[in-house]
Amino acid sequence: MATGTKSLILQGNEAIALGALHAGIVSAYAYPGTPSTEILEYLLKLKAKQGFPHAAWCANEKTAYEQGLGVALVGKRALVTMKHVGLNVAADPFMSSTLVTLHGGLVLAVADDPGMHSSQNEQDTRVFADFAHIPCLEPATPQQAYDMTFEAFELSERFGVPVVLRLVTRLSHSRAEVSVRDGDPGQVIRSKPPTKAAKSSDWILMPANAKRQWHGLLEKQKVFQKFSEETSHNPLTHLDGGSELGVITTGIALEYFLEEKAELPQTPAHLHIGAYPYPTEKIRKLVARSKRVVVLEEGYPYVERYLRGIIEPPSGSSAQIGGKLSGLISIEGEMTPEIVRVALGLPERALTDFSSFGLELKGRPPQLCKGCPHGDMFFAIKPALEGFPQSLVTSDIGCYTLGALEPYSAIESCVCMGASIGMAKGAAEAGVHPVIAVIGDSTFLHSGMTGLLDAVASNTNMTLVILDNEAVAMTGGQKTLIASSRLKDVVLGLGVAPEHLRLVEAHRTKIKENTDIIRQEIEYPGLSVVIAVRECVETAVRSKKSKSEGGCA
Amino acid sequence: MKFDLVLANVGGQGGLSIAAVVAIAARHQGLFVKQSEVHGMSQRGGAVSAHLRLSDQEVASPLIPLGAAMMILSLEPMESVRYLQYLSAQGRVVSAMAPVVNIPDYPVLEELHLKLKKIPGTVLVDADRLAREAGTLRSANMVMLGAASKFLPLKVQALEDAIREIFSSKGPVVVEQNLKAFALGRGV
Numbered sequence: 001m002a003t004g005t006k007s008l009i010l011q012g013n014e015a016i017a018l019g020a021l022h023a024g025i026v027s028a029y030a031y032p033g034t035p036s037t038e039i040l041e042y043l044l045k046l047k048a049k050q051g052f053p054h055a056a057w058c059a060n061e062k063t064a065y066e067q068g069l070g071v072a073l074v075g076k077r078a079l080v081t082m083k084h085v086g087l088n089v090a091a092d093p094f095m096s097s098t099l100v101t102l103h104g105g106l107v108l109a110v111a112d113d114p115g116m117h118s119s120q121n122e123q124d125t126r127v128f129a130d131f132a133h134i135p136c137l138e139p140a141t142p143q144q145a146y147d148m149t150f151e152a153f154e155l156s157e158r159f160g161v162p163v164v165l166r167l168v169t170r171l172s173h174s175r176a177e178v179s180v181r182d183g184d185p186g187q188v189i190r191s192k193p194p195t196k197a198a199k200s201s202d203w204i205l206m207p208a209n210a211k212r213q214w215h216g217l218l219e220k221q222k223v224f225q226k227f228s229e230e231t232s233h234n235p236l237t238h239l240d241g242g243s244e245l246g247v248i249t250t251g252i253a254l255e256y257f258l259e260e261k262a263e264l265p266q267t268p269a270h271l272h273i274g275a276y277p278y279p280t281e282k283i284r285k286l287v288a289r290s291k292r293v294v295v296l297e298e299g300y301p302y303v304e305r306y307l308r309g310i311i312e313p314p315s316g317s318s319a320q321i322g323g324k325l326s327g328l329i330s331i332e333g334e335m336t337p338e339i340v341r342v343a344l345g346l347p348e349r350a351l352t353d354f355s356s357f358g359l360e361l362k363g364r365p366p367q368l369c370k371g372c373p374h375g376d377m378f379f380a381i382k383p384a385l386e387g388f389p390q391s392l393v394t395s396d397i398g399c400y401t402l403g404a405l406e407p408y409s410a411i412e413s414c415v416c417m418g419a420s421i422g423m424a425k426g427a428a429e430a431g432v433h434p435v436i437a438v439i440g441d442s443t444f445l446h447s448g449m450t451g452l453l454d455a456v457a458s459n460t461n462m463t464l465v466i467l468d469n470e471a472v473a474m475t476g477g478q479k480t481l482i483a484s485s486r487l488k489d490v491v492l493g494l495g496v497a498p499e500h501l502r503l504v505e506a507h508r509t510k511i512k513e514n515t516d517i518i519r520q521e522i523e524y525p526g527l528s529v530v531i532a533v534r535e536c537v538e539t540a541v542r543s544k545k546s547k548s549e550g551g552c553a
Numbered sequence: 554m555k556f557d558l559v560l561a562n563v564g565g566q567g568g569l570s571i572a573a574v575v576a577i578a579a580r581h582q583g584l585f586v587k588q589s590e591v592h593g594m595s596q597r598g599g600a601v602s603a604h605l606r607l608s609d610q611e612v613a614s615p616l617i618p619l620g621a622a623m624m625i626l627s628l629e630p631m632e633s634v635r636y637l638q639y640l641s642a643q644g645r646v647v648s649a650m651a652p653v654v655n656i657p658d659y660p661v662l663e664e665l666h667l668k669l670k671k672i673p674g675t676v677l678v679d680a681d682r683l684a685r686e687a688g689t690l691r692s693a694n695m696v697m698l699g700a701a702s703k704f705l706p707l708k709v710q711a712l713e714d715a716i717r718e719i720f721s722s723k724g725p726v727v728v729e730q731n732l733k734a735f736a737l738g739r740g741v
Contacts (some may be wrong), residue, residue, distance in 0.1 A: 176585075176586060336616055337616055349619060357672055364598075366564070
C-alpha cells in the first residue's frame with residue numbers, strides 16, 4: 001500500500017469525504033441540505049466508481065444518524081453528514097449516543113449557514129456539541145477539513161464518543177489545494193471484521209446503565225479538556241510580543257484575520273481555536289497578558305460569551321473584550337475581511353466610487369424554473385380558495401417555498417421540514433377553513449408522514465397537497481428515496497381514505513381541472529390528500545441527456 | 554503576484570466551470586488558488602458569484618476584500634454591476650453583452666452597455682454569437698474566459714490544458730467546441 005501523498009484541488013466538502021474514506025469508513029449516511037450536500041455526493045461517486053464505501057441518502061437526518069450509530073455499534077467507522085437544522089431532527093439519537101461507549105468511530109459533519117444563504121436560521125453547531133458534552137473540531141481551510149476528518153475518527157475511538165466536525169458555508173464551498181494520502185490508506189481499518197461491544201450494557205440506556213454512562217461521560221470531560229489544551233489545532237502564538245492586543249480566532253475566522261493582520265503595527269498575541277471544548281488555560285494565558293482582547297468567530301458569540309462570564313473570571317483580568325456581544329462585530333450574518341479589519345482597529349479600505357457611472361443595481365431573487373410543475377399547482381390552488389372569507393395555505397422547505405413570491409404569492413408559512421402538515425392541522429382545529437398544506441415529496445417522506453398520521457387519526461378537515469416532482473430539487477436534484485409510483489401506497493398505508501386521495505398531473509394544461517379537484521376536496525369535511533405528479537424540469541433534462549450520452553457510448 | 558477575480562453570472566450559465574478551469578490552470582502554473590462559491594437557492598435563476606484568488610503566496614481569506622478585485626468577469630451585463638464594490642481602481646470589467654431578463658424591472662440594455670463602457674478598461678463581448686460560431690451556445694462561458702485570458706496572469710497553454718481536463722469526460726467534440734470558443738474569445 002502506498003504511503004505517499006498527492007495534491008488535489010478540493011472543495012471543503014470533498015476534502016471531508018476524502019478524509020473519511022482515508023480514515024477507513026465503511027459507510028456514510030446523509031440527508032441532502034445546503035451547504036453540506038457535496039460530502040455524500042462525492043462518496044456516492046466513489047462508490048459508483050470503486051464499489052466502496054457504502055453511501056446512501058436517508059429519509060431524514062435522524063435515520064441517517066441512527067444508521068451511522070449502528071455501524072459504530074459493531075466496531076466499524078461511519079460518517080454522517082447534514083446541514084445545521086438537520087441536527088435538530090437528529091437531536092434525539094445524537095444527544096443519547098454520547099452516553100454509549102463507542103468502539104467504532106462515528107463522526108458527524110454538520111454544515112452551518114451563517115448569513116442564511118439557503119437556510120431558515122443561523123444556529124451554531126458548536127453549541128450543540130457542547131450541549132452533548134463531546135469534542136468538536138472546526139476546520140479553517142479545505143486542508144484542515146481533510147486532516148481533521150481523518151483525525152476525528154481516531155479521536156472518536158480513543159474517547160469512545162462521537163466527534164462533531166463543524167463546518168460553515170465558506171469552508172464547505174471553498175476550494176483550495178489539499179495534500180491527501182495516496183493509494184487506499186483506509187483499507188486496513190475498513191477490512192476489519194465487525195465486532196460487538198465488550199459489554200452490551202454500555203449500549204442499553206435503561207436508567208441504571210444510563211446513570212453509569214452519564215457519569216462516565218462527565219468524567220471524560222477532563223480528558224477532552226486536556227486534549228484541547230494540548231492539540232496543535234489550538235495554537236497560542238506571539239504571547240511575548242509587544243502588542244497590547246490579544247486575538248482569539250475560531251474556525252474560518254482565522255483566514256480573515258490572516259488576511260488583515262499584516263497591516264497591524266504590532267503582531268498581536270493570538271490564540272486560534274480549532275478544537276473544542278475550548279482550551280480554558282490557553283485562553284486565560286492570552287487574556288492575562290492583553291489589555292484588549294478581540295474575539296473573531298463565525299456564528300454565535302460562543303467563545304466570547306463564556307469568556308465574559310457573569311462574575312469576574314479567575315484570571316482577575318480587566319482586559320476589554322471586543323466581539324459580537326460588545327457590539328464591535330455584528331451578531332448577525334457572516335464574517336468578512338472588512339468586518340475583521342475594522343474589529344482589529346484598522347482603517348476601512350478606500351474604495352473606488354462607481355456611483356457616477358449611473359449603474360443601477362436590480363435584485364435578482366431565486367425563482368421557480370420555467371415550466372416548473374410547482375408553479376402550475378400554485379396557479380391551480382389559488383382559484384380553488386376563492387370565495388371563502390378566510391383560508392390558509394401552509395408550506396414547507398423546498399423549491400416550492402418560492403411560491404411565496406410573485407407571481408404566485410400562494411403560501412403563508414415555511415418553518416421547518418414537515419411543519420406544513422402539523423401547522424395546517426392546528427389551524428384547522430382552531431377554526432380556519434379551508435386549510436391547505438403544501439409539501440414536496442421528499443420533505444413529506446422526511447418529516448411529513450408522522451404529521452399526516454395525526455391528521456388521519458382525527459380526520460382533520462384539511463387538504464394536503466403533495467408536490468411530487470420525483471426529486472430533492474432544491475439541493476441539486478437527488479433522487480427521492482422511493483419511486484414516485486409508491487408514494488400513493490405510503491399515503492394510503494397511513495390510513496387516508498382512498499376516495500379522498502386524488503392523483504393529478506401538475507401541468508399548465510390541467511390547471512382548471514386541478515382547481516376543480518382541489519375545490520371538491522376542500523369542500524369535503526375531513527382529511528383529503530392530492531398528489532400532484534410531474535418530474536422536476538431540471539432532473540428531466542438531465543436524465544434525458546445522460547440517456548442520450550449513454551446511447552452514444 | 555496576487556490576482557483576485559470575481560465571477561458573476563445567473564444560475565445555470567456555467568460560471569463555476571470557468572472557476573474550475575482557472576483554478577486548474579493556476580495550479581499547473583505553480584500558483585496558490587482559493588475559490589469560494591455560493592450554491593443553493595441561487596441556482597434557481599438567481600444571482601450567482603464565485604471568488605477566485607490567485608497568488609504566488611498562500612491565500613488566506615476565501616472572500617476577496619472589497620476594492621481588491623483585478624477583474625469582474627461576468628456572463629451577464631447587469632450581474633457585473635452587483636459586484637463593482639469589489640473592483641480595484643486598477644481592475645476592469647469583462648462582461649458578456651446578452652442579458653438574462655427574468656425580472657420585471659431589467660434596465661434598458663443599450664444604456665446598461667453604454668454605462669459599463671464608461672468604466673475604464675471595460676470589455677464587452679458578444680459571447681453568444683461567438684459561442685454559436687464555436688458550435689454550441691453553451692460554450693459562451695469559455696468565450697468569456699478567452700476574452701478575459703488576455704488580462705489574467707495565466708499562460709494560454711495552461712488554460713487550454715485545463716479546458717481539456719475539465720471537459721474530457723464529455724467527449725472530444727465538446728472539448729474541441731470549448732477550445733474553439735476560448736480561441737474566439739481570445740480574438741476579441
